[in-house]
Amino acid sequence: MSKTVDINWGELGFSYIKTDLRYISKWKDGKWDDGELVEDNMLTISEASTALHYGQQCFEGLKAYRTKENKIQLFRPDQNAKRMIESCKRLLMPEVPVEKFIDACIKVVQANEAYVPPYGTGATLYLRPFIIGVGDNIGVKPAPEYIFCVFCVPVGPYFKGGMVPVNFNVADYDRAAPYGTGAAKVGGNYAASLYPHELAAKRGFADCIYLDPATHTKIEEVGSANFFGITKNNKFITPISPSILPSITKYSLLHVAKEYLGLEAEETDVFIDKLDDFKEAGACGTAAVITPIGGIEYKGKLHVLYSETEVGPVTKKLYDTLYGIQFGDIKAPEGWIVQVPDK
């Protein structure tokens, strides 16, 4: 292993840091080029790019982890690749094949190996693949050209002082329409979430919970994470809906709950007025793995789940197990881990 760069890993948050190299591949005349690693972190694109005007872009987020044995591994990158293909289909963009996606991620990690935080710091190397529609175009139609890029940023452990529950309020706004783009990881969904997030933050909440856009009775997303709850009879429950982002962490937790913790686990409707069914709840996603939910404010009343200050025991076990799998301390299910070969 080469030496890591001189960063105070304990101080890392979730902020942009320019790393050495990023991967860029361009799509033109119906095909992707071979792609290359470049030093320049600036993109020069046409002022008429569809990504700028019509939101024709999508992105992904995944992490590289350094293990105790000083190996580097990716967690389920094939799932991110497949989700990006679905996002591309929805926005009429050319798909990046799974192998090309994983190869690009591996190249970027290898090229920036010195930025992969040491084992034991809880920090990781966050990878941000994205595709943007570029080229000269003014009408509302798919772009003539595309750029696929993967860059990386070392990020800190989400819970610096240990896992602390946070409170959420139920948004007055929708993040996605019933047959809209909620299930795709496209920038427009996130632009639409900035204002409701700001309103929640101003009132002291970590973020807001979005209900299903058709009936406003069922929980869909917790900010930019999926929801899960542990029922009073010890079932792991997570919402099912065509307008939530299919979270890779959520599907991993469904498996962990069943196969590692021996719980019943299912995707089903989660009604906002049935929060009493749950003894614990959390938000899950790549960044935090799990954020325990302290309370949820709905119609002016704060409904406390397990506790506003302590993490519930099942939530803690789920977190420890998934975190252990991601850092290589617990045996992963077949196919979940992709090793990054030494250069």
Ligand SMILES: Cc1ncc(COP(=O)(O)O)c(C=O)c1O
């Ligand atoms: C809206 C939204 N929901 C859920 C998630 C969690 O998805 P994943 O577990 O794949 O990171 C994310 C983060 O990517 C997200 O942006």
